[in-house]
Amino acid sequence: DTGVSQDPRHKITKRGQNVTFRCDPISEHNRLYWYRQTLGQGPEFLTYFQNEAQLEKSRLLSDRFSAERPKGSFSTLEIQRTEQGDSAMYLCASSLASGGSYEQYFGPGTRLTVT
Amino acid sequence: AQKVTQAQTEISVVEKEDVTLDCVYETRDTTYYLFWYKQPPSGELVFLIRRNSFDEQNEISGRYSWNFQKSTSSFNFTITASQVVDSAVYFCALSPTSGTYKYIFGTGTRLKVLA
Numbered sequence: 001d002t003g004v005s006q007d008p009r010h011k012i013t014k015r016g017q018n019v020t021f022r023c024d025p026i027s028e029h030n031r032l033y034w035y036r037q038t039l040g041q042g043p044e045f046l047t048y049f050q051n052e053a054q055l056e057k058s059r060l061l062s063d064r065f066s067a068e069r070p071k072g073s074f075s076t077l078e079i080q081r082t083e084q085g086d087s088a089m090y091l092c093a094s095s096l097a098s099g100g101s102y103e104q105y106f107g108p109g110t111r112l113t114v115t
Numbered sequence: 116a117q118k119v120t121q122a123q124t125e126i127s128v129v130e131k132e133d134v135t136l137d138c139v140y141e142t143r144d145t146t147y148y149l150f151w152y153k154q155p156p157s158g159e160l161v162f163l164i165r166r167n168s169f170d171e172q173n174e175i176s177g178r179y180s181w182n183f184q185k186s187t188s189s190f191n192f193t194i195t196a197s198q199v200v201d202s203a204v205y206f207c208a209l210s211p212t213s214g215t216y217k218y219i220f221g222t223g224t225r226l227k228v229l230a
């Protein structure tokens with residue numbers, strides 16, 4: 001049983017560039033989450049998908065951020081015109097949220113550094 | 116508003132000592148889930164336990180035990196006979212029992228177990 005995978009693991013980019021991250025959830029999980037974690041803090045919720053529908057977005061997700069989950073499988077998170085404040089670890093998680101299983105399983109994260 | 120407080124920023128213990136990590140939460144929901152996750156240096160969040168708000172039974176799993184007290188809104192985590200491999204950042208999280216099930220995380224407690 002493979003876990004949640006994320007690609008790339010590390011990304012260094014210059015301010016103003018666009019970046020895209022990918023998340024592959026556990027195959028039978030219909031719920032997918034993106035979180036952002038900065039140094040010394042707990043992860044903060046960014047957005048949530050149930051199957052292919054994006055059902056909630058945090059106010060942390062500015063207009064420069066967009067997320068998709070075509071066909072309810074993998075998901076992408078794009079950041080346009082990156083800023084130094086976007087430097088963080090971006091975590092993806094998936095869950096089933098049924099049958100007594102409500103915990104989220106996290107991927108290894110993508111660490112973004114904006115120079 | 117929902118909030119999770121982990122007042123202990125960092126704890127250092129010597130191997131084989133017992134250690135308790137505190138978690139206090141705030142929520143207006145009558146039902147909710149509480150979780151503990153471990154984040155080792157590799158960065159991936161590892162699920163440890165989920166607790167339903169209506170189940171106040173304490174739980175033990177090997178060297179790990181959890182004490183849930185609804186009256187004081189606390190969900191504390193104890194490691195008995197700590198080992199160097201327990202060194203990590205530990206996060207407590209809260210989620211609703213419907214809707215998105217998104218997590219509200221605390222700021223984490225860094226545990227250092229010294230040999």
